[in-house]
Amino acid sequence: MKKSLLTLIALIAVVAAGGWWFTRPKPISVRVHRVETGRVEATLANTRAGSIESCQRTKLSTIAGGRIEYLGVKEGDRVEAGQVLMRLWRDDLSARAQVAEAQLASAKSRANEACTVADNAEREASRQEALAAKGFVSSSRAESARTEAKARRTACSSAQKDIVTAERQVAAARADLSRTVITAPFAGTVAKIVGEVGEYSTPSPPGVPTPPAIDLIDDTCLYVKAPMDELDAPKIKTGQAVRIRLDAYPNRVFAGHVRRVAPFVTALEKQARTVDVEVDFDTPDEAKGLLVGYSADVEVLLEARDDVLRIPTAALQEGNRVLVIPADGRLKAQQVKPGLANWEWTEVREGLSAGSRIVLSLEKEGVKPGAYVVEESAAGGK
Known part of the structure; x- marks a missing residue:
């Protein structure tokens, strides 16, 4: 009788274990990051796209109106200072x-x-x-x-x-x-011409914007102008290091530095109030060949720390918490104390140690404290 009871209990245990095995929650495959040390920077970026600007740019028109008699240049031509560009009948x-x-x-x-x-x-x-x-x-x-x-x-x-x-x-x-002649005030490139020989050129009267006859730019000296949020402007100082990225050259990063912070706020309708920041290229020769008007993004370096514990900023949840994977695979919420941060990395001053595993796949359904997870690479190998 006793032996039969033990056999029954063992059978029930096996059935229960089998039921748990087949009904257990399926582990969630997640991307994992192992905490390590590295460099973390505090940076600021422009709120809207900036642009490449010329150190000298002028939109020329004749002082008097009249019929164009001579047009000595074409769009894209290089001109010298003092060269006659346009002359009216006189x-x-x-x-x-x-x-x-x-x-x-x-x-x-x-x-x-x-x-x-x-x-x-x-x-x-x-x-x-x-x-x-x-x-x-x-x-x-x-x-x-x-x-x-x-x-x-x-x-x-x-x-x-x-x-x-x-x-x-x-x-x-x-x-x-001289009121009927346009001469180049500096050497540069003709960007645009409005008018042809025989047409009438009209100077812009006060209060009435009229397209200039000739748009002349000096493309031998270029800089970047970018709008920064008014809340960030007090942190930006002349001389600070800058990284410049251009949509036209997605794989290149240009080094630069802040040369000027505008002393006023620009307010555009339906847009945030911004402060224009002007940035020079550290190596002007690298800017040769860039076109005036290229869109540009500026990242101002405020502070940097090397060899600090860091985590991807995307892993940080509201309340400065991260999801840690203990040895048993059950997610645990861990409070951390952040330090310097940017869009890519955040310094961790307290709460984690090197080698800790944290979850990056926060967007996956079911990824929350208590969930059973496995690393994507490990899941793929099973």
């Missing part, structure tokens, strides 16, 4: 300038004549005064000669002033001519 102004130059030449001729006569009159007055002193001529004649010399000298002075007036008229005529 035959009327050229004629006026020629008249002014002729008047200047005439004024100089008259002044030369008047001053020559004045010099001769002064010599004659001196001669008459010498003769009067010796009694060869009357004193009245000497006085008359001196008066004549003064009058001639006054005429000479007036004629010289007429030269100044004529020079001013020539300068004004040339200024009018």
Whole structure:
């Protein structure tokens, strides 16, 4: 009887064990990270895409309006400082300038004549005064000669002033001519031209934006301008190291540094308030060939620590908790004390040790404290 009871109990135990085995929860396959030491940086990134800018860029228009008579460049052309890029029809102004130059030449001729006569009159007055002193001529004649010399000298002075007036008229005529010409203020590349030969070019009146005739950029000197959130701006200082990434070159990272933080906040409708930060390339030669207007992202390095315990930032849950995998495979929530952090890594000051296993697959259903899990690589090997 006793033996039969023991057999029955053993049979029940086997059935129960088999029932647990076949009904046990299936372990969840998760990605696992083993905690280790490494470098952690505190960084800031721009809120909206920045862009490559030129150190010099100017949008040129003629001061006066008129029909385009000469267009000496095409879009993409390299130009030198002082090179004539565009000229309007100006035959009327050229004629006026020629008249002014002729008047200047005439004024100089008259002044030369008047001053020559004045010099001769002064010599004659001196001669008459010498003769009067010796009694060869009357004193009245000497006085008359001196008066004549003064009058001639006054005429000479007036004629010289007429030269100044004529020079001013020539300068004004040339200024009018310059209003019809666009010259390059610096060496650069023509980015855009609005207008063709024979078309009418109109300068932009006050308060009315008009496309410039020529957009000129200096692509030998480039920098990055990026908008930073106004809350982050106080942490950014000139000279801080920066990493620059461009959509056009996804596999390259350019080193740079902050050269300027705007002293004002930019407020755009329906967008966050930002502060523009300007960044220089540490190696300007690396920026050669980049196009003005490329979108760019800036990551400002605030602080860095080497050889600290770190975990992927994505593994950190609300309340600074992570899911740790103990030896029995049952997930356990562990509170940690974070330090420096960025979008990739977070420093762990307390709560974990090197070699601890934490879960990265937080998005999987059922991944929570108490769940039974296995590492993906281990699950694949079974």
